[in-house]
Ligand SMILES: Nc1ncnc2c1ncn2[C@@H]1O[C@H](COP(=O)(O)OP(=O)(O)OP(=O)(O)O)[C@@H](O)[C@H]1O
């Protein structure tokens with residue numbers, strides 16, 4: 217779908233008449249590779265061909281409003297009561313965002329009252345809105361040193377008008393919603409209800425999810441911390457599998473219907489032989505099926521490491537009547553256990569082939585998302601928090617603050633929930649995964665390039681360090697790459 221400049225404009229509550237505490241500092245600021253001046257915009261696309269296709273003058277190209285402090289603001293800080301809420305699954309960095317919002321509002325804008333609504337948007341119902349806690353710099357000083365969210369989170373739907381009534385009752389005129397696609401959907405509905413009622417309440421979204429399944433952002437915060445943690449589990453399983461006769465290492469990773477955690481965690485540790493993601497269907501049976509590939513691997517190398525995203529292979533589960541038609545309280549489909557299906561079918565297949573599989577299976581599940589933010593995400597969360605506060609104080613609403621092509625920008629909330637961000641089977645990330653594993657994810661000819669020569673893991677070689685049984689690095693040996701000259705590889 218071609219985006220136009222008007223599709224990317226965010227809503228303003230009105231003119232900004234109050235002097236910003238930043239106006240003096242901003243006076244001399246100009247756009248540079250490291251700063252986008254007020255009024256300038258950040259291009260949606262970043263290649264010559266994509267920009268040329270629009271055949272438009274630069275000022276009319278689709279672009280985002282830059283985030284950041286303004287010279288003039290919409291709200292009188294002395295009359296702002298802010299609200300903060302965290303929704304959906306836990307994610308590293310939630311407390312960092314809360315802390316950043318409270319500090320920025322208090323220290324730089326002098327806002328005196330910030331309410332933390334408890335347990336997700338449930339905290340905004342008439343029944344619960346009085347349970348909100350006062351958020352102060354003292355209260356949040358250390359919270360970034362622990363995972364989760366001090367406010368609690370939840371799933372399940374709430375009535376937008378009831379939540380708006382709560383905001384009015386509590387006097388909130390700037391609400392920060394930290395959530396995933398569900399939370400952004402709720403924030404969009406909230407902003408629409410506020411607009412219908414002609415109220416001056418800014419609703420700013422800080423997109424959050426370990427799944428990285430939100431579009432129009434480089435990455436959702438918490439994703440890097442989550443996949444870094446997931447990579448540790450891949451390393452453990454790889455060590456176990458390599459040390460076991462006919463070792464089968466399987467790690468099932470979160471990510472719902474997107475395979476980003478599986479891809480990045482696999483690339484980070486570079487120990488996976490096969491990566492299975494929801495976006496690339498695969499077959500179990502047949503000469504090109506997963507079972508045949510696993511058997512070949514075990515026979516050639518002695519073990520195999522498989523990383524499977526929890527949303528992969530749901531079609532296989534459905535075919536076997538193993539997929540319950542169930543949803544969680546927010547309406548998210550309940551996933552079938554692809555890890556269990558792999559464990560069972562691989563064990564049966566290898567036993568049938570007169571091998572003696574030793575299965576090492578880890579499903580780290582919540583251990584991947586309950587960690588504290590790593591240094592990267594801590595910084596990212598703090599800067600998103602600053603951008604969120606600047607946006608609200610400047611009277612933006614129905615707006616998400618994101619990093620886009622390394623710049624912080626404002627995205628209209630309806631865009632953030634317009635579709636799911638998925639791994640593109642024809643994109644460079646999946647290509648990197650195929651290159652790193654040396655195998656194509658066994659496909660049914662839908663995605664992936666089954667005609668491309670698959671380079672068996674052991675021979676993908678050039679300076680490839682592969683751990684042999686005792687976990688050491690074996691002697692270098694020359695190996696013949698099919699269709700290429702001898703290259704040095706390590707066994
Ligand atoms: N379709 C929807 N319409 C309106 N509100 C929704 C919708 N889906 C979810 N919400 C609201 O957003 C909250 C969080 O949604 P959900 O449980 O799907 O998690 P999320 O925000 O997507 O985060 P994550 O994906 O990281 O778990 C829900 O508790 C509910 O209040």
Ligand SMILES: O=P(O)(O)OC[C@H]1O[C@](O)(CO)[C@@H](O)[C@@H]1O
Nearest residue numbers: 305425426427470471472544585
């Ligand atoms: O928190 P719940 O309801 O167990 O849901 C788990 C889901 O939440 C997420 O962690 C975030 O959406 C998904 O990766 C995972 O499938």
Ligand SMILES: [Mg+2]
Nearest residue numbers: 304396397398
């Ligand atoms: Mg979600």
